[in-house]
Amino acid sequence: MPTESELDAITIDQLRAVPSEKWSLFPGLIGAFVAEMDFGTAPAVRRALHDAVDTGMLGYLPGPTVARMQEAYTGFAKRRFGWSVDPERVRPVPDVLAAFEATVRHLTPEGSPVILPTPAYMPFAPLLRDLGRDVLTVPLVREAGRSVHDLDALDAAFAAGGRLLVLVNPHNPTGRVFERGELAAVAAVVEKHGGRVFADEIHAPLVYAGRAHVPYASVSAATAAHTVTATSASKAWNVPGLKAAQLVLTDDDAADVWQRRCIWTEHLTATPGVLASIAAYDDGEDWLDDVIGYLDGNRRIMADHLAEHLPAVGHTPPEGTYLAWLDLTSYGLDRPAAWLREHAGIALTDGRHCGQAGRGHVRLTLATPRPILREILTRLTEALA
Numbered sequence: 001m002p003t004e005s006e007l008d009a010i011t012i013d014q015l016r017a018v019p020s021e022k023w024s025l026f027p028g029l030i031g032a033f034v035a036e037m038d039f040g041t042a043p044a045v046r047r048a049l050h051d052a053v054d055t056g057m058l059g060y061l062p063g064p065t066v067a068r069m070q071e072a073y074t075g076f077a078k079r080r081f082g083w084s085v086d087p088e089r090v091r092p093v094p095d096v097l098a099a100f101e102a103t104v105r106h107l108t109p110e111g112s113p114v115i116l117p118t119p120a121y122m123p124f125a126p127l128l129r130d131l132g133r134d135v136l137t138v139p140l141v142r143e144a145g146r147s148v149h150d151l152d153a154l155d156a157a158f159a160a161g162g163r164l165l166v167l168v169n170p171h172n173p174t175g176r177v178f179e180r181g182e183l184a185a186v187a188a189v190v191e192k193h194g195g196r197v198f199a200d201e202i203h204a205p206l207v208y209a210g211r212a213h214v215p216y217a218s219v220s221a222a223t224a225a226h227t228v229t230a231t232s233a234s235k236a237w238n239v240p241g242l243k244a245a246q247l248v249l250t251d252d253d254a255a256d257v258w259q260r261r262c263i264w265t266e267h268l269t270a271t272p273g274v275l276a277s278i279a280a281y282d283d284g285e286d287w288l289d290d291v292i293g294y295l296d297g298n299r300r301i302m303a304d305h306l307a308e309h310l311p312a313v314g315h316t317p318p319e320g321t322y323l324a325w326l327d328l329t330s331y332g333l334d335r336p337a338a339w340l341r342e343h344a345g346i347a348l349t350d351g352r353h354c355g356q357a358g359r360g361h362v363r364l365t366l367a368t369p370r371p372i373l374r375e376i377l378t379r380l381t382e383a384l385a
Helices: 004-008 012-017 043-055 063-081 096-107 124-130 151-159 180-193 221-225 252-261 263-267 271-283 285-309 336-344 370-384
Strands: 090-093 114-118 135-139 141-143 146-148 164-168 196-200 227-231 245-249 323-327 361-365
Touching: 004 285, 004 370, 043 271, 063 090, 063 271, 063 285, 090 096, 090 263, 096 124, 096 164, 096 196, 096 227, 096 245, 096 252, 096 263, 114 124, 114 151, 124 135, 135 151, 151 164, 151 180, 164 180, 180 196, 180 221, 221 227, 245 252, 252 263, 285 323, 285 370, 336 361, 336 370
Parallel strands: 114 135, 114 164, 164 196, 196 227
Antiparallel strands: 090 245, 141 146, 227 245, 323 361
């Protein structure tokens, strides 16, 4: 298991030596914009990948391996979330975006608008536009210091013709972990209009003490019947490049359509990625728990630093994910990420890419060694001061 000192010892030079997008797209800057961790992955996952190469498991994805993945995920979901899922309903997909595209194409009426709460994960809106769909954006609202869904606005979006709601939980970029009662309230709106939900739960394993991830489809029989759930080991075990995710089909009709029309999406899933997912779900929880403990420390360090040195920065510590959502609107920066690249040497995600509701904000990835995080905070303070 990784120790605090081992994670602290990872240096910027070591990270730059690996040509990842996070550390190569902006040469010379500290990379904190891509949602991936700087900690490698679990020993069990590394062993699984080495074994795949050593034994030649590099061909197309075989049925027995799919079955192992289904059992591994359902076991993890039961242990971690108390969610019982039929293993046959867990389908391999290359990533959440591929699952989303297939859902929009095949499980919604042709040409129907899609409802997207904002700020949103950056690729959703442009992908929908590429698919010829209107995007009905519904900004989250602040309530008691937390971002929540605007139920009246969701109701209006469905009434305006929206057929699919994109529900991201834990939420990217705000870090909210929505509670069961909140999800039930959203479900009542969806049921009122006979809508469907695409539940992006890719960050589900990354939740901090005091909060618990509730799979949306597990809330009731109604949510199970109108939801497709996409998830993956890619964020929690830091393997996004392996192209393997899971789509959970709790709706009988969706499962039937998927079997008839979406099988080619499954065909794009990478065998090594599925093997890594099996190892993560079966044998990677101890590593994950240690990393979550480290990330918890990081989010507290950031919150304390901002409160003391940058009180004008709006920030609520994430309840899940390893993403910090910073409100810089008081500084009057039109493009804050570009400004911080120039003046602080930090590469962040500009909130405007998350929709109009994100303008004036930046998203910062906290999953980095603490000496690097402290350097980021020092640079932010010096630049914004």
